[in-house]
Amino acid sequence: MGRWEPDARGRLGAAALELYLERGYEQTTVADIAERAGVTARTFFRHFADKREVLFAGGAGFEAHVVAALDAVPASATPLTAAVRALEASAELLIDHDFSRKRFAVIAANAELHERELIKLASLSTALAEGLRRRGVDEPAASLAAETGVALFRVAFARWVAEGETAELDELLRDSLGELTQLTRRTTAGRRR
């Protein structure tokens, strides 16, 4: 492959994930990634600051996208519906199922990467709670809806990247909300007995 092909970024991302899975994240160098992608290390650094950024480059855009989606949810939506609809919009960014699967496996295998992912999700929850308060939702409902929305997202995402799953992420998120609704009903019913 030529060095200056326009999809160098995509090839670098795919090459990095292959190598992280084959050799481990720690054992992979930027030189290895560039070689596998058929470009120079200099080309790598035009697209990513370091090998970690290959996995997290989309992070800031992701949160902004979800918060913008929240602001666009009709005011009539209840807090938890609004949070879940905003998170459903993330499916528009996570279109590469194969990349997401591999990324999930790499992150699960490395403590430092896992920490970073947890921080990203905690930040997302904080941003969603702020967005809900801007919509006039009081505390603790805003924090509860945001934290619960992110909890649903975590479960739906883990299902989405599981072997053999064919449903889309936004469907799995709506499913998870439906199942949580059932769980809370059973909980209340259990308390009445």
Added chain:
Amino acid sequence: MGRWEPDARGRLGAAALELYLERGYEQTTVADIAERAGVTARTFFRHFADKREVLFAGGAGFEAHVVAALDAVPASATPLTAAVRALEASAELLIDHDFSRKRFAVIAANAELHERELIKLASLSTALAEGLRRRGVDEPAASLAAETGVALFRVAFARWVAEGETAELDELLRDSLGELTQLTRRTTAGRRR
């Protein structure tokens, strides 16, 4: 105060939190903590491995306590009730409201400490999901109940340590579950319209 008083550990913990709040965590040394507590640095190291451990020493015991409480919840309890009851048992360990308040403020102000706290909570969620599967709860209900339980715990804990809050942690956890149940009902009602 004498150097070998039996409550050296408690005084060291209180002194450390005071200093972390006054000067910042990064700016506080073990020597400062020992001096404030009226003991030697050597005494500090008999109780804690380093200044971070003052904040996280209870972590492993905390998770084990919650998992043991989950195992003790009657089999008839629904998954989400079981998760919340297990987390309510954590209130038995978090008896020092003042310590918890100060600890929360210190952790919120420091990125590294915040990361560690997030990892602890992620580990707690994983342990709760495993415990629920041992009780015969299928996926995704086990993960959903565990993630939601921890989300409720985070919200309840933040309320508990807030200025002026007088309710107990276990009450706030039950309250949060009740409010979530309301939120999911309103969500379902909203969808029917």
